[in-house]
Amino acid sequence: MLKIDGITRRFGEVTALDGVSLEIGQGEFFALLGPSGCGKTTLLRIIAGFETPDSGTVTLDGEDLLGKQPNRRPISLMFQSYALFPHMTVAKNVAYGLEREKLPRQEIKQRVGEVLETVGLSAHAGRKPQHLSGGQRQRVALARSIVKRPRLLLLDEPLSALDKKVRADMQLELKRLQNEVGITFVVVTHDQEEAMSLADRIAVFDHGVVRQVDEPVALYERPHTRFVADFVGANNLFEGALGDEDSLETADFGALRGRPLRALETGAKALLGIRPEKVRLGEATDAGGLKGSVLDVSFYGGVSHISVSVPGRPKPVLVAVQGASEVKSGAEVTLGWRTDDAVIIPVDQ
Secondary structure: OEEEEEEEEEEOOEEEEEEEEEEEOOOOEEEEEOOOOOOHHHHHHHHHOOOOOOEEEEEEOOEEOOOOOHHHOOEEEEOOOOOOOOOOOHHHHHHHHHHHOOOOHHHHHHHHHHHHHHOOOHHHOOOOHHHOOHHHHHHHHHHHHHOOOOOEEEEEOOOOOOOHHHHHHHHHHHHHHHHHHOOEEEEEEOOHHHHHHHOOEEEEEEOOEEEEEEOHHHHHHOOOOHHHHHHOOOOEEEEEEEOOOOEEEEOOOEEEEOEEOOOOOOOOEEEEEEOHHHOEEOOOOOOOOEEEEEEEEEEOOOEEEEEEEOOOOOOOEEEEEEOOOOOOOOOEEEEEOOHHHEEEEEOOO
């Protein structure tokens, strides 16, 4: 539905976007993920019409978007700050865009009523934004965005202003709403968990370049580059060179077993990545046992994070186990993993 082809945008000597190409399907929940300053918000503003690229094209259903004024594009943009009118009621905030289009009063009333019912705010239609909670204000902003029935809804860090509990609830609400109204959502976020829980597919940005586009599980389990492996979730990375077809030869730890993500020549520089939840304590498995001592144990409700100092490695190895861990700080442990649980990543990208 949305095709972005070769978009480049420079601000002086800074290249915010460098030849970005993406295709986003009808009804998809698509996330643009990356650290601050990587270019994801610039791309969102180009789609919305608030920025003009130096080169490249953007089409919606095959029709050129870049030649249209922002208010002529079948797109809604929900701002990070929500940007609600403080002097208007919830219903008036939601109706504003329809009133500007001079739609019949009865149609406006019907559509506002329907969308407030959808986001669960019918009982608050007469309130002003200052009398609402953060989560409720976010729902008003969403209602105002979807009441015009756009083909595409752009969301810029939509949950960043909410506390953790409300944010988790609103993630479920966003996904439910997207399924219900059938609008294509494109969300910008720097929060990996948010992107993984919401999106059907994720594009990972780094310095204006798309490093990988994939479904959340594939992105997490099969990162293509060092940046993606390090940025998307926690990861333990070991440097070395490819040994035989399923091992990484390291200077300090010998051969570490893992599965290469693509064909590499023997001796090629590579990384081995093993996720914390895949590391096993006290086991000498087919990956060979690494010995170390426990630095710290942190309990996060359903999961315990254990940091293990391994001689020859500057950063501790992170291990995640379900529930409360019986391991204590200072304990000597062995670390291991199954070959299929570790990935070998080329470092030429």
